[in-house]
Amino acid sequence: MVLCLLPVLPPELRPIIQIDGGKLMSSDINELYRRVIYRNNTLIDLLTTSRSTPGELVMCQEKLVQEAVDTLLDNGIRGQPMRDGHNKVYKSFSDVIEGKEGRFRETLLGKRVDYSGRSVIVVGPSLSLHRCGLPREIAIELFQTFVIRGLIRQHFASNIGVAKSKIREKEPVVWEILHEVMQGHPVLLNRAPTLHRLGIQAFQPILVEGHAICLHPLVCKGFNADFDGDQMAVHVPLSLEAQAEARLLMFSHMNLLSPAIGDPISVPTQDMLIGLYVLTSGNRRGICANSSPSTIVTEFLCESRSRKGSFPIIDSNPLSNPTQRNREVLMAERANLVFHNKVIDGTAIKRLIRRLIDHFGMAYTSHILDQVKTLGFRQATATSISLGIDDLLTIPSKGWLVQDAEQQSFILEKHHHYGNVHAVEKLRQSIEIWYATSEYLRQEMNPNFRMTDPFNPVHMMSFSGARGNASQVHQLVGMRGLMSDPQGQMIDLPIQSNLREGLSLTEYIISCYGARKGVVDTAVRTSDAGYLTRRLVEVVQHIVVRRTDCGTIRGISVSPRNGMMPERILYKH
The missing domain is CATH 2.40.40.20 (Barwin-like endoglucanases)
Known part of the structure; x- marks a missing residue:
């Protein structure tokens, strides 16, 4: 493309303003326009007034005009960008219009709207x-x-x-x-x-x-x-x-379902979920100390009996006997069956909401969700779960497990010293030893909580799905384990302590590797994902899908696993 006419921005978009002291501040584009005009006038003088001007001089001046135009359109396209007296790069056309803060996306497409x-x-x-x-x-x-x-x-x-x-x-x-x-x-x-x-x-x-x-x-x-x-x-x-x-x-x-995978997205979490978990786990703290969970649930869900298309919430027969010790809340398999005793955690409540939507639709399920939300909040308030450092119970078997792993590592180091094991093989085996130790501690964590204190706040928060996960609890009461360096390579020196015991200076510095890498990766992934999404939208925005089924016979056969369909399929071409 060859430009015959150079576009000129309106004065409102390249203002000149007066500041204190009578000084004038001008837009960078004005300076770039001035360079183009000055060099173009010099070229015109060479072509018109001096007929005997050498051709090399005219060609050199034409190159200067072209360079000024290129700088105006995109400063830095020729390599070194043009700077002002304070070593600040001039903003060109492309800088003004490109990006999120550019003229198009910020002012034209992202206009402020009324109402x-x-x-x-x-x-x-x-x-x-x-x-x-x-x-x-x-x-x-x-x-x-x-x-x-x-x-x-x-x-x-x-x-x-x-x-x-x-x-x-x-x-x-x-x-x-x-x-x-x-x-x-x-x-x-x-x-x-x-x-x-x-x-x-x-x-x-x-x-x-x-x-x-x-x-x-x-x-x-x-x-x-x-x-x-x-x-x-x-x-x-x-x-x-x-x-x-x-x-x-x-x-x-x-809109109770996720558009991506079809699972319920409006699901009780955190305080609501911990309240439901405490209510259905047989805990005698809070409300349950004075009344049965079945009574509480009946008070909240009795409205469903009078609604059109209602279904049985609980089987009143086994729970009507005051001597009956079975006080768990019941969950239904189907709408026409009584509920079964089950502890409500994150997975169970999601499955229950899925069945409610399938049987009764979203509008009716929303009423149930509001009642479950109120029930969960009230029980969580009455239970008043708090977290203290004494609730972090270190696994008793950790001492001899770490000692055994250190002994294996010492033997491996001796073999490497005498030349029996290569350095690469030594690193691999060392990582395997400490990884196996960390995993065994992770498996011992849940039984330890169940035996010592089944209603430990850390245990309930993590294993109900209300807050945190098993990996975080493992770092609190087990061991932090192996860390990666900024290049992604595993460091063979494990962090044997947990956060309850406290880290040594060496362990703290090693753990900072992973912490810093996590912060950087989060920022990089966010920007890269946003840019990829934008490019994908711009590529396919002209495509309009008008059919619900393309009619193809090609595809991937997927079978349910443990009664559940997979959320996503990873495919490597």
Whole structure:
């Protein structure tokens, strides 16, 4: 492509402003334009005024003009970028328009829109699944035009000016009309980055006090949101078509399944899950010390009996006998069968929600989820689980296991010293010895908790799936084990201590390798994944899929494993 005319940015996009002291500050592009104009005028003088100018001089000046144009379009494309007197690189055309902060993506594609707001989110444990809480200040701004219409229609205001005056003065009638307007008007909540469909969901708004948006705890996973300062944007769909789409497709209680793998995504976690786990594990702490779990569950779930299409929650016959010691909550295989005794952990509650959705649909399951959420929170509050350093019980067999591994490593070192074992083989066997020791300690961890204290807070948090995992508990009460260096190579010197016992100086420095590598990898993976997603979208955005089935006979046969379908298939070409 050859440019015959050089594009010139409007003055508003390359301003010259006056600062204190009468000095002028100019956009970098103005300086680059000045260089192009100066060199081009010099070339014109050489071509017009001096007919006897040598051809080499004209060609040299043409190269200077071309270099100035290239710098204007993309500074640094020829190698060394042009800099100002303070050694700062000039921003060229490409720098102004490219990237997330560029002219296109920030100003043109990412415009600010009306009927939208933004605030910090806080948890709303008393909300229904399809509701969110909007602060009064945000709600009155979002629905101001609707409130003005309501004030005029109901003859509380004669014109728009009077209506706005009543809104500014926050008269009681304003809040009544706002409440009526919000009843039938959904709003959209969005949390950046919007990486999948569940990043934007519709909710029925209600007014709340304060300045923060209240969010239902069960929709946090879809938004990848937590309550440590996250912010969310709220938008109001205006047209009837947009409102209908929000109600039919985007409401939170209609999006209980993950679009990626089809598993339930609105699942009780953390406090809710630990409450359900304590309630169903036979623990006598909290509420269960005074009343049976079956009584508690019956109080919360009895509403389901009176609903249309209800199913038996518990089998009342074996639990009606006051001398009966069986007090576990029951889980159903099918809707027409009684529930079976089972401890509710993360896997069990996900399987139960999956069956509820299959049998009764999402709208009905959302009511059950709200009741289970309330039940879990109440039991967790009454149980009041806390974590102390005395709850970290070191495995008794650790001493002789580590001693045995050290003895094997010493023998291996002697063989290597006498030349019987190669250095590479010695490293491999040493890693195998300590890996086997670490794994044996990991296997001993769960039986040790069950024998010493089955209701240990660390044990319940980890093995219920509420918080943490077995690997983290292993580092707390077992041993930290082998670490990797920044190149990904395993360090043959293991960390024998755990975090309960404390690390030596050498062990601490070795553990810092893995910690630093984890922080760096997280940042790199996030940026690389975002850039890959953007490139994929740009490549396939012209493709429109109109068929539900392409009709191919080629594919991969997949069978259920242990009654469960795999979440993903890894394929190497």
